[in-house]
Amino acid sequence: MITLDHVSKTFESKGRTVRAVDDVSLTIGAGQLHVLIGPSGSGKTTTMRMINRLETPTAGRITVDGRDVLAMDVVELRRSIGYVIQQGGLLPHLTVAENVAMVPRLLGWQRHRRRERAEELLGLVGLPAGQFADRYPRELSGGQQQRVGVARALAADPPIVLMDEPFGAVDPITRKQLQRELRRVQAAVNKTIVFVTHDIGEAFLLGDQIALMADGRLVQNGTPADLLRRPATPFVTAFTGEDRGLRALEYTTLAEVADAAGSVPATDGDTLPGELSILEAGRELARRGETGVDGFWVSDRGGRKTGYLSYRRFAAMLGEALGPAGATAGEADGDALPA
Amino acid sequence: MRFLRENPDEVLLRFGEHVQLVAVTVALGILIGVPLGILVTKVRWLQRPVLLATGVLYTVPSLALFAVLIPYTGIGRGTAVVALVVYSLLVIVRNTVAGIEGVAPLTLDAARGMGMTGGQRLRLVELPLALPVILAGVRLATVATIGTATIAAAIGAGGLGRIIFDGMDRLDSDRIAAGAVPAAALALLADWSLGRLGRAFWHGGESASGGE
Known part of the structure; x- marks a missing residue:
């Protein structure tokens, strides 16, 4: 530590x-x-x-x-x-x-x-x-x-x-x-x-x-x-x-990426509609605030919980999609060596 | 080529003296110049005065320097070596400094971060990476010394200059050539072989190529 x-x-x-x-x-x-x-x-x-x-x-x-x-x-x-x-x-x-x-x-x-x-x-x-x-x-x-x-x-x-x-x-x-x-x-x-x-x-x-x-x-x-x-x-x-790459997240829905509901133990937590894009889900999560659970449920149009997505995986997907920003990748870092 | 045909032994003798004079000079130049170069990269305030001093000494005409030294070191090979070493120092010190300071800051940062001590950084990183640049300095010093050493014959140091001076006294151009041509050949040979040696130690694109 x-x-x-x-x-x-x-x-x-x-x-x-x-x-x-x-x-x-x-x-x-x-x-x-x-x-x-x-x-x-x-x-x-x-x-x-x-x-x-x-x-x-x-x-x-x-x-x-x-x-x-x-x-x-x-x-x-x-x-x-x-x-x-x-x-x-x-x-x-x-x-x-x-x-x-x-x-x-x-x-x-x-x-x-x-x-x-x-x-x-x-x-x-x-x-x-x-x-x-x-x-x-x-x-x-x-x-x-x-x-x-x-x-x-x-x-x-x-x-x-x-x-x-x-x-x-x-x-x-x-x-x-x-x-x-x-x-x-x-x-x-x-x-x-x-x-x-x-x-x-x-x-x-x-x-x-x-x-x-x-x-x-x-x-x-x-x-x-x-x-x-x-x-x-x-x-x-x-x-x-x-990041501009964020836009890519608008085209991926939660339903596409969530783990099947049966594969994870049932917990509490928010439920988000599966048709939300990952980007929308991110905004929605920020709006709802802390729940104390490590993920959230994804529902179909009928409101049935069809999948589960952990925040860890959610964040990793954001990371995957965001990628290195074109504007910042390879930029020399001014604070590396104070002159 | 008449003189060479008739006196091969003398030319060979003077050639041997010449090589010896140059070898002793360059060896001493390295033994003094490289440590001095390392020192002034570590003790930074020494750098300017040392480079300035070697630079000023370098500009003194060789014949004048020989003359100035004679009261202290006498006539002969000793004086010649002292003067020639003084001349060799400028390039050797300067290239040692350029070589060490040309090591990429990122490489040194990595070496520090790995936990190398100052001595280990010098031995395992700075000197190996500076070697091609230091060798370039040695090469220049060697070639220059081969030339200047011919003048050292004027104060009794022997070498190929002896034959050249004799030829000048007798207005014998054939004799002059018998001294000058082997000296030039020696310089070309030294330049070529040290150049090859330097390339063998080159590790590509890392350190500055200062000095050449």
Whole structure:
């Protein structure tokens, strides 16, 4: 578990003080994929980089499993946290296998054990070791490099992985594929993942929890359903709805996507008409507010409950359909490195 | 080619001296220049003064530098080596700096995030990636030294310059050519082989190609 307790980061730029992160408190549960999202300059990347001390907070406290990160040895801390960045950040002079095995090498693993581990992880991210292990990063496509980056972060089996816009530099189709892949990998390894993005579709598709930031402040933290149903401010509504891909959701109805009623245990919860589009359903859910149940029923024209849809799946579908926004995909993130 | 045919032993001897002079100079240039280059990328305030100093020394005409050194290091090979090393430092230091500073910030960020110490970053990331640029500097320094070393014969350092100076004294163009042609050939050979070596270490598109 990671906790941020009233964390701030200020730095001097051209004689004035900039608050990159302003009094952020956040708990990131073990085994959760927690998305930090916000526009450029919102402080999401800086927030993440303070966890492995690539940035030092100017106020507040960050703990990992109860230990204050500032009290830990910085090298040891970083080796216990996987780190994935845009374009993978691969070392161009080392082979794919050597890249993947870098942290184990720093930790002093034997050569053959490193190799074995690298091959195992390449298999996990869908790059057959026989074909890829001995190639150099420049011989790989952007998407393949990104997979190697993920494999490298997992190599020493760290409980926590930080991902800084990991899929920001690949084309939309590859991106979607990598996102699905990450969900599959996460289901297999169950890490605590902090995932920075500015793509709301990506956030909905991947996030167990989403923390929305703006101007260094945490605007809302909650599940995807929370952000949809109980937007804390108009900014949340605008941000979750600004994507043009949203229109695609107007053409899909709940009846088409709900699980058959018999396949899930009966619970309480709202019932929505099956002819509503996913987009309309999202608005309707926001209007009705919290019910305390993990999903809602879908009815036919006669009012009979014919299907059930969990908020998790509902959010994932939104994520699928939203996709990377054309306007924001690949955009350089201004808050990556305060200059 | 008459002189070469009649005195192959002398040409070979001077050629050997020349190669030795250049090899000692470049080896010392690397031993001093590369660590100095690394140092000034880590201790940033040293960078400007060091690059300025090597730059100023580089502009001093070689014959003048030899003359200035003679009272301290005497006549002969020692003086020549000192002066030639001083000349080689500029490109070697400058290219070491360019190579290390050309490593992509993203790559360094990844290295830091993985938990590399400063020493590990230097050894496992910065130096390997800077190597092609450093080698380009060594190549330039080598070629330049082969040329300047001919002048060192004027202060008794031997080498192919000895034959050239003798030829000039006797207005014997054949003798001059017997010194100049092997020197030029040596320079071309060094340039070509070090160029090949540099390409072998090139890993594509990553670091800046400064120096060439």
